[in-house]
Each structure stands twice: as structure tokens, then as C-alpha cells.
Amino acid sequence: MKSDQEREAHKRFLKALQHEHLTCTKPGCGGAMEVVDHTLHSARIKTYEAACEQCHTVEHITGKETHQPAWDVASITLMAESHLLHDQPTCPFDETPITFVSLHNPRRRARYRLLCYYCGRHAEMNWPPPEAKR
Ligand SMILES: [Zn+2]
Ligand SMILES: [Zn+2]
Incomplete structure (x- = not known):
């Protein structure tokens, strides 16, 4: 590849x-x-x-900016899960460690931005992710 x-x-x-x-x-x-x-x-x-x-x-x-194909929900969930487990998630396309950025959002739940600084792919998600809730 x-x-x-x-x-x-x-x-x-x-x-x-x-x-x-x-x-x-x-x-x-x-x-x-x-x-x-x-x-x-x-x-x-x-x-x-x-x-x-x-x-x-x-x-x-x-880095080499590439946005297509975008991350799918499964890979975003996987990255969030390994972050929760204190592992270092990596971009499924280029294996670059993902950066998690906390977004200020005073009226709502915490939101995080996931970034790959190599390809520029990014996603935002609520935190904790829904599947981590009891
Ligand atoms: Zn030299
Ligand atoms: Zn990437």
C-alpha cells in the first residue's frame, strides 16, 4: 500500500x-x-x-493529508475503547497514534475530538461513549 x-x-x-x-x-x-x-x-x-x-x-x-475513506463508526468506537483502557489507539489507515482533544462544552456532556495528525482524519464524539455507560 x-x-x-x-x-x-x-x-x-x-x-x-x-x-x-x-x-x-x-x-x-x-x-x-x-x-x-x-x-x-x-x-x-x-x-x-x-x-x-x-x-x-x-x-x-x-503528514500526508488523506480524508477518504473516512473512519467508520466501528473504528472510531475501537479507538475510543482503547483510549478508555489507557492504550494508545492508532489510526486504522496509517497506524499513527491518535490524539484526543477535550472540547469545552459547558452545557452538555464532555465532547472529544479524535485526530490523526498524519492523515488529518478526525471525528468528534460524546464522552464517555454510549456503550461505556451503565
Ligand atoms: Zn547532518
Ligand atoms: Zn491517519
Whole structure:
């Protein structure tokens, strides 16, 4: 489904997303990279700029926005359930860890937004999900 190049780019994206150590890919360098988050406030996908502290190579690391096909109800429920169990749910399309954002909603129940910062897919749901109620 993905080319080697895409797979590699996704791996580097995950490291940036999870604040893991990135090393320069330039042959013979392997220097540590400083990663800065350049994501625009309204953006659905994350954009990073990594700069090698050794050779000053700049690498742009971004998600790949894809909205189709959208998440179906079953996969949204599955993600919510693993979040409830304190597991890290991942996007069923690209295996990127999902981010849960609490939405302020003073008059109603808690609402959460689920986001995949790689593909930009997102969903909103009431919290706790109906099936978790007694
Ligand atoms: Zn370098
Ligand atoms: Zn995704």
C-alpha cells in the first residue's frame, strides 16, 4: 500500500510526533536533529522542520493529508475503547497514534475530538461513549 519512501517518511513523522530523537539522514553525518513544530493553528496535519546540528541540513517532515475513506463508526468506537483502557489507539489507515482533544462544552456532556495528525482524519464524539455507560 505504501512505497518504501513513504514508509520511511512516516517513520520519521512518528518520531517527530512523539518527540523522539531524530538523526540526520545525510550519508556520513548522522548528527542529532533539532525538531521544531511548524503546524499552523488551523491545520489538520502536523508540519515539522528538522535541522541537523552538525551539517545544518534542513528536513521538512509533514503528514500526508488523506480524508477518504473516512473512519467508520466501528473504528472510531475501537479507538475510543482503547483510549478508555489507557492504550494508545492508532489510526486504522496509517497506524499513527491518535490524539484526543477535550472540547469545552459547558452545557452538555464532555465532547472529544479524535485526530490523526498524519492523515488529518478526525471525528468528534460524546464522552464517555454510549456503550461505556451503565
Ligand atoms: Zn547532518
Ligand atoms: Zn491517519
